Amino acid sequence: MGMDVMQPPRLVALDDHNRLVDAAWRTHAPAAMRFATVLVGPADAHDITTTAFLRVVGQPAWTEIDRLDRYLLRAVRNEAQNLYRQRRRRWQRDLAALRPDVVADSIPDVDLLRAIAALTVRQRSVLFLAYWQDLTEAEIADTLDLTRSTVHRTVVRARTALRKALT
Amino acid sequence: MTTDFDHRLSATFDEIVGHTPDIGPTPSLIVQLGTAPGPRRSRARLVYAASAIVVSAGGVLWVTTAGDRAAAPASMLSVATTPLTPTDPAEQQRADDFVARDVLAQHREMRTQVGLDDADGPAPIAAAPWATDPVPVRGEDRPNPTGGPTLFPVLDSPPLDIRILGASILYESVSLRAQTKAVVARVEDDGSMSELYTFVVGEGAVAYEDLGVVVDSTVPEVVELSGFRYAGWSVDGVPVVVMATDPLELLDDPGFSMRVGEDDRGNVTVTYPSLPPDFTELVAPQALARQAATARLRLIVPEAESDVGAVWAGLDNPLANTNLTEGTTITPTEVNERGAWIVSNAETDHRSVVFSPDDVSWLLVGWIGTEADLLDIAGAIEFTPADQIGAWMTRYDVTLPAIALDPTPS
Numbered sequence: 363m364g365m366d367v368m369q370p371p372r373l374v375a376l377d378d379h380n381r382l383v384d385a386a387w388r389t390h391a392p393a394a395m396r397f398a399t400v401l402v403g404p405a406d407a408h409d410i411t412t413t414a415f416l417r418v419v420g421q422p423a424w425t426e427i428d429r430l431d432r433y434l435l436r437a438v439r440n441e442a443q444n445l446y447r448q449r450r451r452r453w454q455r456d457l458a459a460l461r462p463d464v465v466a467d468s469i470p471d472v473d474l475l476r477a478i479a480a481l482t483v484r485q486r487s488v489l490f491l492a493y494w495q496d497l498t499e500a501e502i503a504d505t506l507d508l509t510r511s512t513v514h515r516t517v518v519r520a521r522t523a524l525r526k527a528l529t
Numbered sequence: 530m531t532t533d534f535d536h537r538l539s540a541t542f543d544e545i546v547g548h549t550p551d552i553g554p555t556p557s558l559i560v561q562l563g564t565a566p567g568p569r570r571s572r573a574r575l576v577y578a579a580s581a582i583v584v585s586a587g588g589v590l591w592v593t594t595a596g597d598r599a600a601a602p603a604s605m606l607s608v609a610t611t612p613l614t615p616t617d618p619a620e621q622q623r624a625d626d627f628v629a630r631d632v633l634a635q636h637r638e639m640r641t642q643v644g645l646d647d648a649d650g651p652a653p654i655a656a657a658p659w660a661t662d663p664v665p666v667r668g669e670d671r672p673n674p675t676g677g678p679t680l681f682p683v684l685d686s687p688p689l690d691i692r693i694l695g696a697s698i699l700y701e702s703v704s705l706r707a708q709t710k711a712v713v714a715r716v717e718d719d720g721s722m723s724e725l726y727t728f729v730v731g732e733g734a735v736a737y738e739d740l741g742v743v744v745d746s747t748v749p750e751v752v753e754l755s756g757f758r759y760a761g762w763s764v765d766g767v768p769v770v771v772m773a774t775d776p777l778e779l780l781d782d783p784g785f786s787m788r789v790g791e792d793d794r795g796n797v798t799v800t801y802p803s804l805p806p807d808f809t810e811l812v813a814p815q816a817l818a819r820q821a822a823t824a825r826l827r828l829i830v831p832e833a834e835s836d837v838g839a840v841w842a843g844l845d846n847p848l849a850n851t852n853l854t855e856g857t858t859i860t861p862t863e864v865n866e867r868g869a870w871i872v873s874n875a876e877t878d879h880r881s882v883v884f885s886p887d888d889v890s891w892l893l894v895g896w897i898g899t900e901a902d903l904l905d906i907a908g909a910i911e912f913t914p915a916d917q918i919g920a921w922m923t924r925y926d927v928t929l930p931a932i933a934l935d936p937t938p939s
Contacts, residue, residue: 383555387552387555391552392552395550395551399548400545400546404550407550412556415556475544475545478538478542489538489542490542493535494539494542494546521534524534524538
């Protein structure tokens with residue numbers, strides 16, 4: 363029984379674990395951070411990404427996760443959704459920080475930016491992956507753990523919403 | 530086929546992505562490693578939130594100081610059982626230790642940050658280091674339609690010299706992260722608010738982050754209740770009340786009270802024995818009463834033995850709040866498969882989802898809105914034992930120090 367209590371390898375394992383975590387962060391955080399920025403705006407992106415990342419690597423078998431990059435994106439998406447309903451107005455303000463009065467010279471399409479800001483998290487997620495990451499609907503479905511038909515519908519609805527907002 | 534619209538969309542995403550923050554160093558795993566966020570961290574947020582109480586949407590926090598054991602409804606408490614029974618006594622003990630020690634230390638630290646000694650009384654409104662200049666908020670007393678105490682001054686009458694804001698925290702102040710976010714707004718001479726900052730309270734550091742946001746809606750109001758002053762306004766249509774005093778003092782203030790009871794039909798009732806009959810004016814001032822229909826409701830039902838009976842704070846929908854007057858009955862109607870307790874407010878025809886993690890302390894926080902909203906949210910929260918409270922805290926920002934809930938029907 364005494365041997366069961368002693369767990370000397372733990373420190374070593376912990377150290378290795380930290381190295382893995384560090385490597386995972388450096389590898390996957392940039393994409394996750396971009397994704398989070400699109401979903402929640404720059405002010406909360408780091409917070410969201412960090413939280414999602416820690417949630418992922420806090421899982422006992424996280425190193426065995428297939429496609430950790432996509433898994434992390436889903437975690438980011440979930441974090442964003444968790445907060446979205448509560449903070450909808452706030453996020454719209456955060457995204458509004460990108461309005462012309464802040465970055466006047468760099469925003470090519472303010473109306474569209476505002477319209478994007480008004481989309482749901484899912485819509486923004488899907489559009490971003492489709493239009494910025496250039497993923498196919500099947501890839502988006504896999505990344506976000508959605509059905510392909512859901513992705514298709516979401517794209518159509520999001521585009522419709524954007525067009526409507528721009529007219 | 531790629532269209533011009535597609536190009537516009539891609540280009541706009543380019544711009545948004547261009548504002549992506551640097552990833553920074555690898556997040557520390559000191560807390561999280563080995564275990565997912567548990568009660569201690571959650572409790573930390575929970576209690577820390579209490580040391581920086583913010584109530585939004587005109588919601589104001591009431592705490593009973595004369596809880597009635599008999600008033601704790603068995604039917605309500607009985608739903609706060611499985612599947613969320615605590616399994617780690619050591620974690621619970623750490624949480625309790627945290628409540629007893631760390632939170633108070635944090636609170637002291639906050640007081641230090643605003644230049645107060647421990648022995649000082651409630652933080653004056655002007656105590657915040659950033660509140661360098663007094664901001665005149667002009668107001669006059671608003672007549673109480675029921676003849677009770679005057680509650681709200683309104684703009685454009687006798688000047689009331691008040692500085693906004695002291696150790697003020699706005700809504701959404703608690704993130705699920707290990708830090709507490711706060712928002713500070715500055716009121717200009719004309720009563721408008723021209724700056725909005727977020728800063729992060731935690732780890733002893735206060736970082737300011739200028740969002741560059743101009744607050745568009747602004748009728749700052751000052752409320753005085755039981756000797757405490759509050760600054761309130763509306764931000765982006767969200768009515769906000771900021772408590773500009775020491776929250777721990779508030780907890781001891783008998784002027785704020787609320788009781789959760791049970792009527793003869795077994796329904797949970799909420800009464801406010803120490804507030805003016807029209808207290809809902811407080812949470813739903815006329816200027817803020819035209820809000821969207823979606824709302825959140827917070828109800829925290831602590832243990833029956835505590836002298837703290839219950840806490841309630843309305844959020845986001847003053848219209849709904851106005852219906853939660855004394856005698857309002859909230860009827861539990863079902864318990865869903867996740868342990869969430871669905872209630873209906875018969876008077877407003879709103880339904881709320883009430884979650885009941887039973888490893889602590891507080892029942893609930895809910896959501897009033899459409900059924901679709903309700904179901905959506907109920908489905909969105911993952912009730913895993915380890916992070917359930919964290920999930921909660923991502924959603925709700927006003928909480929209380931841990932108060933044990935007695936899940937056993939009496």
